[in-house]
Amino acid sequence: xxxxxxxxxxxxxxxxxxxxxxxxxxxxxxxxxxxxxxxxxxxxxxxxxxxxxxxxxxxxxxxxxxxxxxxxxxxxxxxxxxxxxxxxxxxxxxxxxxxxxxxxxxxxxxxxxxxxxxxxxxxxxxxxxxxxxxxxxxxxxxxxxxxxxxxxxxxxxxxxxxxxxxxxxxxxxxxxxxxxxxxxxxxxxxxxxxxxxxxxxxxxxxxxxxxxxxxxxxxxxxxxxxxxxxxxxxxxxxxxxxxxxxxxxxxxxxxxxxxxxxxxxxxxxxxxxxxxxxxxxxxxxxxxxxxxxxxxxxxxxxxxxxxxxxxxxxxxxxxxxxxxxxxxxxxxxxxxxxxxxxxxxxxxxxxxxxxxxxxxxxxxxxxxxxxxxxxxxxxxxxxxxxxxxxxxxxxxxxxxxxxxxxxxxxxxxxxxxxxxxxxxxxxxxxxxxxxxxxxxxxxxxxxxxxxxxxxxxxxxxxxxxxxxxxxxxxxxxxxxxx
Amino acid sequence: xxxxxxxxxxxxxxxxxxxxxxxxxxxxxxxxxxxxxxxxxxxxxxxxxxxxxxxxxxxxxxxxxxxxxxxxxxxxxxxxxxxxxxxxxxxxxxxxxxxxxxxxxxxxxxxxxxxxxxxxxxxxxxxxxxxxxxxxxxxxxxxxxxxxxxxxxxxxx
Numbered sequence: 001x002x003x004x005x006x007x008x009x010x011x012x013x014x015x016x017x018x019x020x021x022x023x024x025x026x027x028x029x030x031x032x033x034x035x036x037x038x039x040x041x042x043x044x045x046x047x048x049x050x051x052x053x054x055x056x057x058x059x060x061x062x063x064x065x066x067x068x069x070x071x072x073x074x075x076x077x078x079x080x081x082x083x084x085x086x087x088x089x090x091x092x093x094x095x096x097x098x099x100x101x102x103x104x105x106x107x108x109x110x111x112x113x114x115x116x117x118x119x120x121x122x123x124x125x126x127x128x129x130x131x132x133x134x135x136x137x138x139x140x141x142x143x144x145x146x147x148x149x150x151x152x153x154x155x156x157x158x159x160x161x162x163x164x165x166x167x168x169x170x171x172x173x174x175x176x177x178x179x180x181x182x183x184x185x186x187x188x189x190x191x192x193x194x195x196x197x198x199x200x201x202x203x204x205x206x207x208x209x210x211x212x213x214x215x216x217x218x219x220x221x222x223x224x225x226x227x228x229x230x231x232x233x234x235x236x237x238x239x240x241x242x243x244x245x246x247x248x249x250x251x252x253x254x255x256x257x258x259x260x261x262x263x264x265x266x267x268x269x270x271x272x273x274x275x276x277x278x279x280x281x282x283x284x285x286x287x288x289x290x291x292x293x294x295x296x297x298x299x300x301x302x303x304x305x306x307x308x309x310x311x312x313x314x315x316x317x318x319x320x321x322x323x324x325x326x327x328x329x330x331x332x333x334x335x336x337x338x339x340x341x342x343x344x345x346x347x348x349x350x351x352x353x354x355x356x357x358x359x360x361x362x363x364x365x366x367x368x369x370x371x372x373x374x375x376x377x378x379x380x381x382x383x384x385x386x387x388x389x390x391x392x393x394x395x396x397x398x399x400x401x402x403x404x405x406x407x408x409x410x411x412x413x414x415x416x417x418x419x420x421x422x423x424x425x426x427x428x429x430x431x432x433x434x435x436x437x438x439x440x441x442x443x444x445x446x447x448x449x450x451x452x453x454x455x456x457x458x459x460x461x462x463x464x465x466x467x468x469x470x471x472x473x474x475x476x477x478x479x480x481x482x
Numbered sequence: 483x484x485x486x487x488x489x490x491x492x493x494x495x496x497x498x499x500x501x502x503x504x505x506x507x508x509x510x511x512x513x514x515x516x517x518x519x520x521x522x523x524x525x526x527x528x529x530x531x532x533x534x535x536x537x538x539x540x541x542x543x544x545x546x547x548x549x550x551x552x553x554x555x556x557x558x559x560x561x562x563x564x565x566x567x568x569x570x571x572x573x574x575x576x577x578x579x580x581x582x583x584x585x586x587x588x589x590x591x592x593x594x595x596x597x598x599x600x601x602x603x604x605x606x607x608x609x610x611x612x613x614x615x616x617x618x619x620x621x622x623x624x625x626x627x628x629x630x631x632x633x634x635x636x637x638x639x
Contacts, residue, residue: 005613012616019623026630068616106634113627120620132620139624178585184592194592201590208585240631 002367005066012065014079015116021047022109029105037104041094043459044108048115049085054080062479067187069123070479077328077476078122078255082115085247085335091451092343093240095350101147101238111244114140118248119414122255125210125263127176127186130256133174137252140164141245145237157229157236162221164229172216178209179264188263195267203271210272214279223251223313224283227306234302242298243342246305247335250312254331257316258324262480269319276317281411284310291422297345297355300422301338304381307419308334313410315396318403321474321481326392326399328473333380333388333462340455341377344370347448357426362435366442371430373452378423380459383416388462395470461482486526493519510548517541531603 009016025044031035055076062072069075090108097104117136124130142165146158178185182202183194199206219226234242265272287306295301315327347370348356348363364371380387393416401409462469496515503509517540524533580608599605 007612007615065616066613068613103634103637103638107628110627110630113623116623117620126617128614129617129620131615132624136620136624136627139627143627143635146635149635181591182589184594202592204585205591208581242527297626 006064007066008063011058011063011071014051015081015119017051018083018112018116021051022112025109025112026105029109029127032257035255038094038098040104040108041097042088043092044112045087048090048112049081052080052083052087060475064125067189068126068129069120070125071123072479073476074255074259074479075119075123077472078251079119080249081251081332081335082118082122085244085251085339086115087109088339088343088451088455089240089244089247092243092339092346093238094447095445096238096240096346099350101145102250107144107147110140110144114144114244114248118252118255118397118457119436121252122259124256125188127179127188127191127260130260131169131173131176134252134256135169137249138169138220138363141241141249144241144244145242146240148236152235153232153236153443154238155236155418156254157233161229161233168216168219168226169446171212175209175212175214175216178205178212182209188260191264192267195265196267206268209273210268213260214272214275217257217281221250221257221309221312222306223279223309224286224306227283227287230306231299231302234305235296235298239298239342239346239355242301243339243346246301246338249307250309251331251335254312254316254327258319258327258477260478261316261319264322268318273317273319276313277405280310280313280317280408282310283307283313284411284415288418288422291419294422295357296367297357297360297426300357300426301341304419304422305338307415308381310415311393311396314400314405314408314412317408318400318405320399320403321477323396323399323403324477324480325470325473326396328476329462329466329470330392330396331359331461332473333392333466333468336455336458336462337377337388340373340452341381343448343452343455344374344377347444347452348374351442351444357429358433360426360429361433362439363430365435366439367444369449369452370444373456375427375430376456376459378427380463382420382423386422386460386463388466390457391463392467395466486523489519489526492516493523495605506552507549510545510552513548514541514545517545528598529602531601531606 058071058076064070097107114137117133120133142162146154146163148154183191185191222230224480284307287303287310291300291303308318315323380389383389397409399410493516496512499512500509501584521536
């Protein structure tokens, strides 16, 4: 058997480069005495961009490493996705880390290492590889969430996240053992083959395994009722890490869910479809309703991101080729929008030290560019036309309704209107409330301005020309349902 | 069979005692006992390498670490305190236990159709370097991350 295995290490080159980049960042931080620590984020971002360009060499190629993971268009899509996200997060962290945190070298190294975990979550076609990649991402996030170690909230959020995360991992592993016990394999293809026939001899264990896998992964993407850690971790984490949590950790979870459920559990669709549909409905409703009562922008975005997870879970419930490409499109639009919002929030926090919603008063006068970009991002999150959120949500809801989940779509549309209300509350503070006496215009760093403009253009680009991205998403998910 | 039931009873009883006893140090000692019971179960399944690893790592290293942690914490901050959630927790764990044991009994588990390994250590070693080399390597990155994280968070500055 071992002679037939394809152990082609060149397939893993981008991740080896990322590990090397992390080591380089640590070494620069450690050994080069007069090295300006403020350069580290740019080194990280440039390195990530270089590896991103390198990974484009695998476009339209298809291969696998010992059956453990595939390098196909799906993997390439997420390689680009996660590295781009990490590069943006590294850039927006620059000022924040310098002002508020210590140990910048380890911060950026962990950021880079976590992308390896995220990429392999999307790439793996075997449960143990998927699990250990998930742990790699989670470990990095546990540390990064508690990085502001002299702040109580950061410690509290980090500890809650870690304890509940370990618990969820244990449940996930137990579920995996059930799946292994009933199918006799941990490879997605073999599991699908084992479940293709009659499953009545072990259907209870299969169901329990599916429930546990869903509970474990539901925790990682913060689906209700496994979301309890989210608001605390989001609020406690340093702001750029909150952005990273809302982007990479969720998308990586969905990348794994999508490949796992389409690759392994498709034959037992009836067993899990209703569970995911129920989770999606609960997540949408609770996330959006609780968001209405929040006063802190981080907690608001935490609950709104829980609501977004509900929309994404709909795509898993109504799993098909159309919904999965719509899911990829929606996640891309969501992450670009969220990064745009967080870039503005981080810049505002750096300038004023405020992260309460009432602290955004006068933003329109003091930093007009940030105010406009944040408004655009919030409109996009709520799904207004012209912005990315509208079209991606439209595609997703339509695909889900086509699969026969009209009731889920109705809930999703109603909840989108609810979300518009709490986003408008923030926008009101920005534009309607006047700044207090003596508050002047604030200088926004050129890098942040550039990044904000680029991300806002991205929001409009996805909203106005979604076809381009949708084609890419369709190409990426084609092999999942081959 | 007798060995199985004895070891299973040992593992389960000591696991229950972990929760029941009030003194945290006693709980850790019961935890070690439970680990040993599980190691015994591994031996009955002829997983000798896993059994040895279980004794060395869990019953040995991790328990010592836990005892140190308990001893270094002030007494008032440790020990199991009672609170309002005891009754719901009991109900919930009762439900979980019932569900899992029902599943375990009802299911027609798939049995491995191969002869026993001669020595599991070599088999595990082969599997780790040939098909499962990638998770093995990712695990090493996980350990690096854990180490960096521990140092960053604990270092005084």
